[in-house]
Amino acid sequence: MTQQRFKAKRVIVTGAASGIGEATARLFAANGAAVVCADVNVAAARNVAGSLAHAHAVEFDAADAASCKTMIATASQRLGGLDVLCNIAGIMDWDPLPQFTEARWDRMLAINLSSVFHTSRYAMPHLMKSKGNIVVRVPNPTTSTLRPWPAYDMKERATMELGATCTVTHDPRSPRRILLRRILGNS
Numbered sequence: 001m002t003q004q005r006f007k008a009k010r011v012i013v014t015g016a017a018s019g020i021g022e023a024t025a026r027l028f029a030a031n032g033a034a035v036v037c038a039d040v041n042v043a044a045a046r047n048v049a050g051s052l053a054h055a056h057a058v059e060f061d062a063a064d065a066a067s068c069k070t071m072i073a074t075a076s077q078r079l080g081g082l083d084v085l086c087n088i089a090g091i092m093d094w095d096p097l098p099q100f101t102e103a104r105w106d107r108m109l110a111i112n113l114s115s116v117f118h119t120s121r122y123a124m125p126h127l128m129k130s131k132g133n134i135v136v137r138v139p140n141p142t143t144s145t146l147r148p149w150p151a152y153d154m155k156e157r158a159t160m161e162l163g164a165t166c167t168v169t170h171d172p173r174s175p176r177r178i179l180l181r182r183i184l185g186n187s
């Protein structure tokens with residue numbers, strides 16, 4: 001099964017302790033990449049990393065800009081550089097607008113959206129050096145139909161847009177954007 005199509009690539013996957021992030025980390029590792037599994041749940045991230053060939057776990061809190069910065073620095077140092085950043089860490093929280101509190105809105109945006117800005121920004125110098133890529137998680141297609149969850153659907157769309165615009169600069173060394181579903185092979 002192993003094609004080694006990411007052989008020697010140095011990859012950070014946020015949210016790699018479970019779900020989509022874990023699946024992404026496993027796929028990269030199975031294809032020859034060295035992977036940093038970055039997650040707030042470091043015990044679970046260690047379990048995932050420990051089951052992969054070339055992987056480390058790094059603890060970070062996506063809600064905290066300083067933690068995003070430290071995570072990118074630590075992970076890039078451990079990997080000896082960086083070729084791919086996958087921003088997948090996130091929370092799911094939904095309710096109609098009247099029930100959705102300000103605190104929940106702020107937390108949703110900090111973890112799911114602002115973290116993409118912080119990690120992409122701090123990863124940019126490493127990715128420009130390696131002519132690397134930023135992987136964008138594409139929203140579930142059901143978000144194109146109107147649902148009574150403004151905060152959830154807004155963060156899904158905004159995360160995708162931010163992931164796209166993070167890679168647009170006037171510098172030819174700028175990282176390219178890749179859609180997660182192309183990596184997972186279900187496009």
Ligand SMILES: NC(=O)c1ccc[n+]([C@@H]2O[C@H](COP(=O)([O-])OP(=O)(O)OC[C@H]3O[C@@H](n4cnc5c(N)ncnc54)[C@H](O)[C@@H]3O)[C@@H](O)[C@H]2O)c1
Binds near residue numbers: 014020040041091
């Ligand atoms: N599951 C789906 O069908 C689906 C569809 C579309 C979008 N999404 C979105 O994708 C993201 C991941 O979904 P999932 O199903 O893999 O969820 P999940 O809960 O299985 O995984 C999310 C991971 O992010 C980590 N995380 C949460 N808060 C964090 C923080 N503050 N700092 C660092 N890491 C943190 C968690 O520990 C966990 O390992 C979510 O934002 C979700 O809304 C999921």
